């Protein structure tokens with residue numbers, strides 16, 4: 392910590408925190424300052440993991456035309472089943488128009504995906520046929536040229552193995568609504584109906600700033616009383632997991648002018664600024680003191696553990712933009728938990744996601760989990776299925792409140808409400824799944 396003799400204009404000497412805010416209320420204050428980003432058109436497969444900003448419809452039916460689902464013969468179903476000999480009038484391959492007509496007592500060889508010839512209503516797979524080329528036995532393969540005739544001695548239901556126009560997708564049908572994340576399935580569907588591009592929100596660019604005089608970049612030798620910056624890299628990783636593009640800012644010293652200068656210059660080029668450290672009431676906690684600056688910022692003490700101090704607001708960029716700011720606490724575990732509860736949903740909102748992505752399940756506690764009266768406790772756990780298929784949540788690390796080792800293997804947070812006592816092994820517990828560990 393650097394001792395500061397006085398504050399620059401616009402930064403008061405002591406932060407005024409709003410106390411006793413519930414996590415839900417704090418989240419509402421975060422989200423209330425965030426607007427979804429506009430969309431842009433991108434080639435369909437490049438839209439992977441993007442979020443649709445508008446409803447996608449199909450202009451065409453799927454299939455586009457009646458076609459065969461099998462390699463075989465297009466027939467009139469009334470003509471098959473009794474072994475009657477049918478004259479093969481032609482051969483239609485996928486990609487070729489069917490110019491032929493199938494009349495009574497006739498068949499037309501068709502390949503999978505070929506248009507169904509007029510007159511036919513059913514396709515008989517070649518495996519069910521005896522042909523002029525199969526020496527009285529059922530055919531085991533297709534010959535290069537179609538046979539002169541076929542016989543089918545078992546009935547085939549009318550319409551069998553015909554893919555009807557529009558049976559998959561109707562023209563005008565909604566394929567996906569705004570807020571949907573584009574996955575490989577959507578890429579396949581949109582491409583099948585002929586969309587070359589879709590409109591998705593651009594991924595949010597998120598600046599990550601670590602504040603504190605005690606910080607040195609990992610890799611640098613540590614001077615006395617210094618620690619390596621864990622939050623910068625960790626928060627960048629979380630931003631990426633949340634679908635944002637992280638921009639790792641330089642370490643910011645505990646000096647209000649340095650913090651303001653850094654924030655204001657970043658605000659012109661990013662969609663969200665996330666800081667860590669300096670969020671509580673220490674003498675050098677200048678992120679919290681932004682509440683007294685010209686920027687619209689408030690410092691909160693949230694009733695949760697870890698993750699009590701939180702700074703929420705917007706920074707005015709010189710050219711008139713206002714960029715949301717989320718100031719997370721400095722303790723690495725607190726920063727990660729607060730990211731999960733506040734910054735992850737904020738990024739989801741910037742992306743225009745329909746859901747905030749929060750997934751909650753019930754599990755059996757494998758270990759004792761300590762509650763904190765009056766605060767929501769978020770405890771790192773690993774959730775796995777036991778041999779009986781039951782979800783079980785075990786504490787990670789040694790249970791030490793701020794130990795970063797507890798992050799290894801943690802794939803969820805046990806959520807203990809403020810009024811709840813300690814959880815004992817075998818108790819049911821609500822867990823919120825994270826993407827921290829696989």
Ligand SMILES: Nc1nc2c(c(=O)[nH]1)N[C@H]1C(S)=C(S)[C@@H](COP(=O)(O)OP(=O)(O)OC[C@H]3O[C@@H](n4cnc5c(N)ncnc54)[C@H](O)[C@@H]3O)O[C@H]1N2
Pocket residue numbers: 601602603605606618619620621622623667668669670671672673676697698699700719720721722723725
């Ligand atoms: N008197 C009180 N002191 C503290 C309170 C309180 O209510 N009353 N709250 C505690 C809680 S809870 C937390 S969490 C911390 C958070 O405070 P800050 O957000 O101001 O964080 P700092 O003081 O800057 O740092 C706290 C701790 O974390 C280390 N740190 C910070 N940044 C990083 C980083 N990028 N990488 C690794 N480690 C980091 C820092 O060195 C400190 O040890 O305040 C408590 N105090």
Ligand code: MOO
Pocket residue numbers: 695696697698699700720722724725
């Ligand atoms: O609540 Mo602090 O945020 O304990 O780590």
